[in-house]
Amino acid sequence: MKSTGTQNKGRKPLYEEVAHRLSHMVDDGIFRSGEKVPSIRTMSNRLQVSINTVKTAYGILEDRRIIEARPQSGYYVCAKLPALPREPNPRPPLLGATEVEAGEMVERILRDVNDPARVQFGAAIPDPGLLPSEKLARILASELRRTADHGSGYAMGLGLPRLRKQIAKHIMRAGVTLATDDILITTGATEAVFLAISVLCHPGDTVVTSRPFYFNFLQMFRERGLKVLEVPSSPTQGIHLDALERALSRNRVSACLEVTNFNNPLGVCLAEEKKRALVAILKRHRVPLVEDDINGDLAFDGIRPGVCKAHDDTGTVILCSSFSKTLAPGYRVGWMAPGRFRDRVARLKMVSSPASASPTQLAIAEFLANGGYAHHLRRLCRTCAERMAAMGEMVGRTFPEGTRVTRPKGGFTLWVEMPESVDSMKLYTVLEAQGITVAPGALFSTGDSFRNYLRLNAAAFSPKTAWALKAVGDAAKELV
């Protein structure tokens, strides 16, 4: 494609020609949804046109949402995604708090995690292949060698001081400054949330959260004898603050529990202004916030979102997180910043599990200090972004007509709304027999609001598991 004046006369500009050709290659499936396209320099060489021509062409394709730029990575084919799931009714009838019941399906889903033979679209866990497991194991071994007691001693009280220092340093990126002693190490983020909820609520009390919400929280409420008040949440905006405000003025609530960044299952990340507003509303109603920031490090654009804790001037936000989604689920290294509830949380931890394992604390501390955590996160997030886009696109192609999916900008979970006639509980059963686990929407609220929804773990989606996603779509079509 020599760009000579003669050849181009009377035709559309060269950059349009380049854009058209590339667009055609995408339509043709030569470059697939989520795939990287050649860099501007490479393309300029290949097509023998100027760098500027390619730049302009890529700009046009970006405007048309055919390709997209990703920071420090290059240009990628945009996913051709189906419509967004329906917005919840922002003024739903508030039915008041609900007693919690739940079946054993949640346990089965969580236990299936241990079965390497299954395709794990059910639990929101990282693909083991994306984790720096070997490097962590080497670091762990070397830390045990160089530690005086070889990691055999208790890390009592708040947990290993060096780890708490590293966490304080790391979480500054989310706009919050914590002292080492503001932080308490837990055996995973679930323990952190459990301790927080246990300290804030007595049996019979009510917790407010946004709907849909992580199914293990539902089980937690049930086990603790708590009622739950569900406020609607949108896949693009998150929790409806007006509805929250109304819920709080009509109910006596002991705590609010919210996954603020890349929420599970909706994937929505609360805007900073909204985080500030959420904290203000809860402060006005004197309701402590348990902020689950488990996915905060998983932003696809590499920009660490803030946390509500950063806007907390009364010590009533309990920030909870872990390294289970980004480094090693099995290491069970979680943490929390319990604010003014620290001593009460520490007392409960002392009687329920007075220390978390020392060796894995040593390893995570060293990885944070010198292991290249930021570099690892960049690679992990890039892959997750690709998988999320590819999965959403394939759901669009293979699921029943009318299926809608979310567009998360971080995390692992894709929230899928299928036609109303598809019962995802039945779908679960059909797929279980085929070695595929999915999380049916019904698990994500107390009512029957999400019976035709599915949560899929995009981190488990790759060319190797594409057959399984097709099987999910096929099974769903059968159920329409």
Next chain:
Amino acid sequence: MKSTGTQNKGRKPLYEEVAHRLSHMVDDGIFRSGEKVPSIRTMSNRLQVSINTVKTAYGILEDRRIIEARPQSGYYVCAKLPALPREPNPRPPLLGATEVEAGEMVERILRDVNDPARVQFGAAIPDPGLLPSEKLARILASELRRTADHGSGYAMGLGLPRLRKQIAKHIMRAGVTLATDDILITTGATEAVFLAISVLCHPGDTVVTSRPFYFNFLQMFRERGLKVLEVPSSPTQGIHLDALERALSRNRVSACLEVTNFNNPLGVCLAEEKKRALVAILKRHRVPLVEDDINGDLAFDGIRPGVCKAHDDTGTVILCSSFSKTLAPGYRVGWMAPGRFRDRVARLKMVSSPASASPTQLAIAEFLANGGYAHHLRRLCRTCAERMAAMGEMVGRTFPEGTRVTRPKGGFTLWVEMPESVDSMKLYTVLEAQGITVAPGALFSTGDSFRNYLRLNAAAFSPKTAWALKAVGDAAKELV
């Protein structure tokens, strides 16, 4: 000392002479309390007398309780111990269940565990020098290398199957046969007991236990809003079953919690017949037993005592233990056999801390399989026996006149009764300033029954810390 007929004429028999000489050396402090004396063969060589003469002499010294034989180890100088602590009144007025309150001292004692500069007579923890920490660390590193996911994956549900298999094999020595799936891995024994108590009791319920009892249980009852009914226990016989029977017939009780082997703090090991009787009484009253067997592997004579769980034909005994006292406190590998409460316990674990750390589970499993655990236990128990004897003897020499101590046959804890005027809470404060932690008796019950008692961690007693024990005695004398 040639044994010729002439030399010995008219004098006492040669074996008496040998016994007398050795006895004198013990009085003289040449062989100290708890110290090993030369073997029969060595002594026979040294004194140039026959093996039979030495054997007879040692027999005489054993009868006089000057030396004692220890299986597979040899002869040791008996501890010259002060009197036993007073027996509790076996018919104390049963005051009914008590609301639980406790100060922050327990937390300070447990947190002090992390301070290597302190002499740790307070917490019942093993001396790090007695643990196979280096070997465990090597095993851990090698297990991470040879495991497919390098230990980074979740060990969901009941925990690592290989570890549960090894535990089932190991605990057979206590007379109980468990299937792999009868066992649930926990983050230490405290989590096991906490899960058991949480599943069995609602806030406001009553737990029965023997008095004195482990202070962290008191904190646990307080945190869970439970009342406690305390049944007296004797340092030689353990829990008074008659008193228990009466307590159960007059009170509504949700669970019994008991450390059955080498009880903390009394050190008493329930006789097998008594274990059987305890299970029968509780069965009759339909009260589940939470059996804490944390010290079961720490028998000084090397004979593993049984557990109540072995007599449980209704699945209502929840056996709890860990490897924190014998292998590595910081690894946080505990376990429980919850009987017919298994599914309820597993559900609570799923929402409170769905898995314990995988790397340390891998290491403990391999140590149990091929690490020489039995051999390690023999050495550990021998040292603990020596330290216990030496500590008891030194308490007799250096504490105020009238002090009494227990004679535990296993475990770490020595229970010391000082004259009534000595306030062990004051003693705690005086000693804390000197870098010595002790556990005041007042912490071991709800009432004020043990204000003049102390629990000492014998595993921390060695020539290096003898000065500290003397300091405890001196401070106690000041307070008489």
